[in-house]
Amino acid sequence: MSVKVGDRAPDFSLISQAGDTVTLKSFHGKQSVVLYFYPKDDTPGCTAESCAFRDRYEVFKEAGAEVIGVSSDSQTSHQQFAAKHQLPFILLTDRNNELRQKYGVPNTLWIMPGRVTYVIDREGLVRHIFDSMLDSKAHVDESLNTLRGMVTS
Secondary structure (H helix, E strand, C coil): CCCCCCCECCCCEEEECCCCEEECHHHCCCCEEEEEECCCCCCHHHHHHHHHHHHCHHHHHHCCEEEEEEECCCHHHHHHHHHHHCCCCEEEECCCCHHHHHHCCCEECCCEECCEEEEECCCCEEEEEEECCCCCCHHHHHHHHHHHHHHHC
């Protein structure tokens, strides 16, 4: 099953790099969520994408959104990745790729986990989906443009 714009975003309960259990429903009614799935900690494209989110994190906060990254890497790997690159947002461990499958995030060339970002509004509805394996920094721009449009609409 693949999540589409307008769908209710599937809830989740996953462990963050800090060891906290994070659920999507805990953000409902409070703030939007930019949920980005990425292949692997500390790889060139994933580092560029995560650092681009880091560099604009305050803009996301001002727009009323929390940024959450998801990969199958371990909690320890996420801790090291976040510390090394000073990532101020949540990284979740999806060890069995169950959340990736719930959202319908495709693999690239059938082997590498895809790079897809979902913008989810305060009510838990998917407002935008951006899928690009190669243009990792565009995930940030696409998300911010969507959030800005949600504020004015």
